[in-house]
Amino acid sequence: MRECSHAGRFGGLRAVNAGAIGATYRKPMTRIRFHGELNDLVPRRARNRPCEFRSAENATLKHAIEAFGVPHTEVGTVLVHGAPAPLDRRVEPGDTIDVHPAPAVEPADGPPESAEAPLEPAGARAQPAERPAFLADAHLGGLARRLRLLGFDTLLADDAPDEMLAERVDGDGRVLLSRDRELLKHRKVLRGRYVRAQRTDEQAKEVIRHFGLAPLARPFSRCLECNAPLRSATRQEVLERLPPDVAATHDAFTFCTGCGRVYWPGSHWRRLQAVVRALISEAPR
Numbered sequence: 275m276r277e278c279s280h281a282g283r284f285g286g287l288r289a290v291n292a293g294a295i296g297a298t299y300r301k302p303m304t305r306i307r308f309h310g311e312l313n314d315l316v317p318r319r320a321r322n323r324p325c326e327f328r329s330a331e332n333a334t335l336k337h338a339i340e341a342f343g344v345p346h347t348e349v350g351t352v353l354v355h356g357a358p359a360p361l362d363r364r365v366e367p368g369d370t371i372d373v374h375p376a377p378a379v380e381p382a383d384g385p386p387e388s389a390e391a392p393l394e395p396a397g398a399r400a401q402p403a404e405r406p407a408f409l410a411d412a413h414l415g416g417l418a419r420r421l422r423l424l425g426f427d428t429l430l431a432d433d434a435p436d437e438m439l440a441e442r443v444d445g446d447g448r449v450l451l452s453r454d455r456e457l458l459k460h461r462k463v464l465r466g467r468y469v470r471a472q473r474t475d476e477q478a479k480e481v482i483r484h485f486g487l488a489p490l491a492r493p494f495s496r497c498l499e500c501n502a503p504l505r506s507a508t509r510q511e512v513l514e515r516l517p518p519d520v521a522a523t524h525d526a527f528t529f530c531t532g533c534g535r536v537y538w539p540g541s542h543w544r545r546l547q548a549v550v551r552a553l554i555s556e557a558p559r
């Protein structure tokens with residue numbers, strides 16, 4: 275098996291050339307190996323192979339793992355010498371560390387909500403036991419709209435400093451979605467996901483798959499613009515906001531309880547139905 279021969283400098287860690295260990299250091303090196311999708315995140319030289327490094331004094335497993343570019347939100351089980359260990363455990367010379375990814379959430383039983391019945395009042399539907407809520411960072415606006423389209427409570431962060439975002443996500447239990455690893459490394463971020471995909475629909479499929487969201491989707495129950503819940507409305511209630519041709523040809527409307535936007539099943543809506551179908555039917559279950 276090939277080993278990582280030189281991992282460079284990572285923050286508080288100093289990786290060294292494995293061939294020079296005996297000549298340079300008396301203490302044994304620490305060995306770390308990343309598993310599964312965590313290999314997407316580590317430097318190429320540490321992928322799919324053990325990597326030896328010399329850790330800083332008092333470094334914890336969290337420090338060591340994050341120094342390789344893996345935010346703690348991505349980590350599932352950590353084994354030290356084969357036994358599970360918490361992230362605040364100190365790293366000792368000679369440790370053998372195996373880092374496994376946070377497992378994907380198993381989807382709940384039951385079929386996804388149909389994209390064909392979008393105008394039923396949201397309150398009339400069964401409420402799944404646990405529906406995650408999200409905070410998407412400011413660069414993931416397209417992803418936030420996709421999750422809202424599927425009915426998931428998704429706030430879009432402004433460009434607030436990391437500290438403020440971390441406080442916010444810590445305070446209300448949301449899952450932070452980001453492509454900013456430094457933000458996800460923040461201690462206060464307990465639940466998060468480093469979004470690997472770069473294109474919006476691929477990002478949405480990745481998040482749906484990872485959090486088992488397909489059976490929990492309630493398409494067209496939340497405003498795409500402001501995230502507030504939608505409710506059904508009569509023509510009379512929304513008449514003054516409708517273009518005349520829409521008022522003459524449609525009977526069913528939904529109304530945003532936040533920003534007042536009115537939705538009706540026109541051509542744009544039908545395009546969104548196709549998006550919904552693609553997102554929830556293609557996600558592996």
Ligand SMILES: [Zn+2]
Nearest residue numbers: 497500530533
């Ligand atoms: Zn709205």
